Amino acid sequence: MSINQPDLPAQSFRIDRTGLDELLAALKNRGYTLVGPTVRDHAMVYDELTGTQDLPVGKGDQQEAGTYQLVDRGDAALFGYNLGPHSWKKYLFPPRHKLWQAELTDDGLAFSEPDQATPPKYAFIGVRACELHAIQVQDKVFAGGDHRDAHYCRTRERAFIVAVNCSQAAATCFCPSMNTGPAVTSGFDIALTEVIAADAHYFVMQAGSQLGQAVLDQITPCLADSTEIQAAAQCVANARAQMERQLDTADIQNLLYRNAENPRWEKIAQRCLSCANCTMVCPTCFCSSVEDTTDLTGSHAERWRQWDSCFTLDFSYLHGGSVRTSTRAQYRQWMTHKLASWIDQFDTSGCVGCGRCITWCPVGIDITEEVRLMRENDMASSENSQRGGR
Amino acid sequence: MTMTKPKLAVWKFASCDGCQLSLLDCEDELLAVAGAIDIANFAEASRDIQPGPYDLSLVEGSITTAHDAERIQEVRRLSKYLVTIGACATAGGIQALRNFQDVKEFMAIVYASPHYISTLATSTPIADHVHVDFELRGCPINKQQLLEVITAFLHHRRPAISAHSVCIECKLRGNPCVMVTQKMACLGPVTHAGCGAICPSYNRGCYGCYGPMESPNTKSLSAWLEKLDVAAPDVARLFRSYNAAAPAFKEAGDRHE
Known part of the structure; x- marks a missing residue:
């Protein structure tokens, strides 16, 4: 959906799996490339879909800090998983992207647009509430302000979003702490809630945009009754009730700013691998490096942008050297930016509580736990300042 | 701009040859390499060995003998830029496992007449012996990265080789x-x-x-x-x-x- 579209009054419909296949077919007929969850390499990833058969049918997952395992749910759920390692940023802000190419000619350098200048029209299937917020966070970065990113905007404006309400939560989820879920509220074209009961399996569906309504009208769903709407609401309530982790955001900017020299950072650095996995899986992390390449003859040059991370030495390389050489400084930069200075910069937190950085940290560092420990060892508290932190 | 092409030499020390093979393995790009650079000394590719000095030396392998420890000094003297390629040259390679054991014991087990063997007790990287301008890692090296190093050298820029995870x-x-x-x-x-x-x-x-x-x-x-x-x-x-x-x-x- 386009970036700023008003919400529509919600009218709820009911479809079954066949109806969902019709919806996907309708989107395909409109020229959309369907992308969404599918199982590959022991995880749920986002990839191209041909229909509901490609979804993680009957699959769920168990997640904890540094561990992820797919499990069989024992039902036919299509969206019974929680988040995997991928996020939608891989489509909106691709991992590697050619910005331009140039040839050396007799008249000087001739620049040209790369082949992928016109990205596909994507339909994102199964976007969760925290992920919608993550997309909105990246909208501010890439589509807000004076310097709009052309590729991002082109992909984003043409994307169709089928959101899905969460019916369960992973142990690593903490979206309620960040006010980003589990209920989908805005920023979608169509929203679904999957309801699985003993004798029924259906989806309660709403349109969130004029375009969403038009697609929905094409598949002529029947109106959902109040029991079905209630069952859908209960699913989301269940997900909320399952949330175990919390991140206390009270006065978090000042907490992190005044603790810039807290010895806790050194403790984290002892465990942190500075491998950058957290930043790669984070749906809002937007840092990249831009690299120019030349061929052997020097007659052809290309400029590529690729994901980079505040955990690499090259990323903070200024004239004469890297300005963040210790893991302590790198982790502090990442967490302080994500949770505090992001608010100064973009008027929103950089964290949406998806928990990916917790699950996919190879040594299980937990951002919620690190915030809790920072609070416990707050240098502003008289007890801790006497002890010099812990 | 000079019309003479820079001269390239490829040297082998204790190694399996896999890394220098990466250069020959650049099938599609090999003609472009030969067009941009004069392959003056590359024993694995040609018997036509031209004398130094060389603008760029690619050094494969580690130092495991007293003879090689001297030879690398000569290579350094002959080379304007010296780039080491592969895990042997940059870290001592798999043969550095000897550093953790008694080499004499190995020799006694492996060779019928160990007294013919003249070797050092350790395998060490080239940078332990001479100044190295750039180290290209890998076992074996990635041929695209090798091309990047050569291209960067030709265009007087820093190779775009990331050191992150x-x-x-x-x-x-x-x-x-x-x-x-x-x-x-x-x-x-x-x-x-x-x-x-x-x-x-x-x-x-x-x-x-x-x-x-x-x-x-x-x-x-x-x-x-x-x-x-x-x-x-x-x-x-x-x-x-x-x-x-x-x-x-x-x-x-x-x-x-």
């Missing part, structure tokens, strides 16, 4: 982490990028062929591996392979011996 390459490829999903031992988080995360892409943990990355926290990774039920001797073995003598991996191996 293999994890970044793995995530750029969209691989779910094998450690997180399968509890597999993987050296990716402490290993220098460059291979394109080949092993995790084929459902194996990283073997650490490119040696330690820029800020390797082997202590934390090892502690986690032990939590994943990898026994201490197995952790030591993980670090004791192609880059066993690279300081960060050596220290990690020693800790779990």
Whole structure:
């Protein structure tokens, strides 16, 4: 959906799996490339879909800090998983992207647009509430302000979003702490809630945009009754009730700013691998490096942008050297930016509580736990300042 | 702009030849390489060996004999730029496993007449002996990276070779982490990028062929591996392979011996 579209009054419909296949077919007929969850390499990833058969049918997952395992749910759920390692940023802000190419000619350098200048029209299937917020966070970065990113905007404006309400939560989820879920509220074209009961399996569906309504009208769903709407609401309530982790955001900017020299950072650095996995899986992390390449003859040059991370030495390389050489400084930069200075910069937190950085940290560092420990060892508290932190 | 092409020499020390083969392996680009640079001394490719000095020397292999320790000094004298290629040249290679054992004992077991063998007790990287202008990592090196180093040299710029973890390459490829999903031992988080995360892409943990990355926290990774039920001797073995003598991996191996 386009970036700023008003919400529509919600009218709820009911479809079954066949109806969902019709919806996907309708989107395909409109020229959309369907992308969404599918199982590959022991995880749920986002990839191209041909229909509901490609979804993680009957699959769920168990997640904890540094561990992820797919499990069989024992039902036919299509969206019974929680988040995997991928996020939608891989489509909106691709991992590697050619910005331009140039040839050396007799008249000087001739620049040209790369082949992928016109990205596909994507339909994102199964976007969760925290992920919608993550997309909105990246909208501010890439589509807000004076310097709009052309590729991002082109992909984003043409994307169709089928959101899905969460019916369960992973142990690593903490979206309620960040006010980003589990209920989908805005920023979608169509929203679904999957309801699985003993004798029924259906989806309660709403349109969130004029375009969403038009697609929905094409598949002529029947109106959902109040029991079905209630069952859908209960699913989301269940997900909320399952949330175990919390991140206390009270006065978090000042907490992190005044603790810039807290010895806790050194403790984290002892465990942190500075491998950058957290930043790669984070749906809002937007840092990249831009690299120019030349061929052997020097007659052809290309400029590529690729994901980079505040955990690499090259990323903070200024004239004469890297300005963040210790893991302590790198982790502090990442967490302080994500949770505090992001608010100064973009008027929103950089964290949406998806928990990916917790699950996919190879040594299980937990951002919620690190915030809790920072609070416990707050240098502003008289007890801790006497002890010099812990 | 000078019309003479820069002269390239390729040197071999204790190694398997795999890295210099990467240059011949640049099939599609080999003519372009030969067009841009004068391959003046490359014994594996041609008997036509032209005398030095050379503008760029690619050095493969480690120093394992007194003779080679002298020869590398001569190579340095003949070379304007000296670039080491591969784990042997940059870290001592797999043959640096001798550094942890008694070489005389090896010789007695392997050779019928060990007194013919003249060797040093250790295998050491080239940079321990002479000044090295750039180290290209890998066992073997990645031929695209080799081309990048040669191209960068030709155009007087810094090679675009990242020293961060293999994890970044793995995530750029969209691989779910094998450690997180399968509890597999993987050296990716402490290993220098460059291979394109080949092993995790084929459902194996990283073997650490490119040696330690820029800020390797082997202590934390090892502690986690032990939590994943990898026994201490197995952790030591993980670090004791192609880059066993690279300081960060050596220290990690020693800790779990």
